[in-house]
Amino acid sequence: MAEPLSTERELPEPLLSVRDLTVTFPTKRGPVRAVDSLAFDVLPGRTLGIVGESGSGKSVTSMAVMGLHTSAEVTGSVTLGGRELVGLPERELNTLRGRKMAMIFQDPLSSLHPYYTVGEQIAEHHRVHFGSSRAVARERAVEALGEVGIPEPRRRAGEYPHQFSGGMRQRVMIAMALSCEPDLLIADEPTTALDVTVQAQILDLIARIQQERGLAVVMITHDLGVVARVAHDVLVMYGGRAAEQAPVDGLFAAPAHPYTRGLLDSLPRLDDDDDAPLRAIPGSPPSLLDPAPGCAFAPRCARAAAGTEEERARCATERPRLDGPAGHPAACHFPSFPASLPAPASPASPAHEGAAS
Template sequence: MATPEPLLSVRELSVTFPTPRGPVRAVDSLSFDVHRGRTLGIVGESGSGKSVTSMAVLGLHTGAEVTGSITLDGQELVGLPERALNRVRGRRIAMIFQDPLSSLHPYYTVGEQIAEHHRVHFDSRRAQAHRRAVEMLAEVGIPEPARRAGEYPHQFSGGMRQRAMIAMALACEPELLIADEPTTALDVTVQAQILELLARLQQERGLAVVMITHDLGVVARVAHEVLVMYGGRAAEQAPVDDLFATPAHPYTRGLLDSLPRLDDDDDAPLRAIPGSPPSLLDPTPGCAFAPRCPRAASASAEVRLRCSNERPLLGGPSGHPVACHLPAYEGVTS
């Protein structure tokens, strides 16, 4: 049976910002696909390019040079005029931002903000848009939605504000939802409720989801595929079960080892990856992770030189490519 075409296809995406100290390439030659009804988890340390990638998909970078290809159901988005992009943003692609309190306007009620979103894309009347706002608040599990629609963001708890953001994002029934750290500021109980809500809505609507997070627990729970980013590049990509069972890149292995374990002693220190993320102002010609890589450090001088001077390309077994000269499993070539 033929593989279905991806809803979102990103090919050789690069995003470069001009700065007084020189250009910064925050995303470098990134490629991935997202299919309908599936979730792609994008993980990595702060500064790895996760949020920059999501903003590029929506065409939200001003002053940056964006190259490569981003297609939504065959429609090229890179270079699309602003007027045409405005018809895509919020309507076909929606985004949940990290901090709902700063994303919601403090001077307008939650219901007004959701209704305005619907009116912009459907040219609906105020009463119709308000009814839609109340419906969406009810759908995301907010009690007494008609009353809460008339309240302001500061009157909502953190979890309820996040639910309101989800209601706003889904009010226009988008095909693709980008969730940028949607559970970062929430306690674990509310976090679980939000993830269950997103999973239910995805199943009911056939949504394609890009989940951007540094929390590998969230990825293990919701993602079907995982893309690991480091220094603006793809380090490894695999189905979620394969990635957790057989991580091939030493950076992925380090991320997994840094998680606390139930069988650790209570006073056992967390295992950190030594060193710091790479400078994007002066990128290394070789593997960006080489200065922090335990495998490179214990390799021969010839291999260390290769890691420092030759950029590894994403390759390897079908379905589990890795960008590494020293992958952890046999049969992988860079």
């Protein structure tokens, strides 16, 4: 089983601990293992960025943590504050969702009910978990909208989702997610449909609230720029498995897995010519219906292609283990580990403060 990220620096106990998480969907063509033997920790006050191409298993992982898979087989262990969530009855999970763990989804317009005002929806969320009166819940909804920077929160609490811009709707979702003061926030591509300026505002908002409340945050994204801005630790996923885990500084300074290096190389650079094409990773993500026996990335891997015949055979037939230096393991037979690794970011000093925006 893959071991989670660890460092020599003494850190608090993990709030969220995932071990050997496997999620399998039944299909007409056979079972699809969308997440395979995943392990990671998330500490209070820290942000774990989960990054990878579409289909890598990022959102499936977050849904499994929240206990939202109704048709999939979920095995392994997911503990929140020491309490096991896998196999927990739906009634007990409902008491934890929103109160102890909350999630922000990709599309706020489809997540908000069009027939109810945003204030009513946030107030209902508060009443369910605290049993508060309608008046108290309404006041808490107004407070929550004000906390996330929505102007004139009392007036806007009486408006409907379609009356808000995309960025403001996402702020409403954040207000709803945080209104009951959960310990864990999962943000699944929260800035995908937003322009760059609004995206920065939303990321800064989440970071500010995290610092104020000591939240543990899981940020799911395909955008390495977002990871650089907000994450302390990074989990790179490929084909449903962990490809690499590292502190954010270590990952950007010295990526060990060829897939991670390919993701970083595909980013546009300021020193490139204006007409220079983006560097894409050749090929397509693997089929999870018929997984390869060896490394899932081998068919797209430049390192494997340039290796000896013996090395190519090993990549094609032997699945690599997630292994390497403490705090920076990679699932590769021939990783590029440097002689020394950068120190991890401190929980008191969020990575985004020193990252380029």
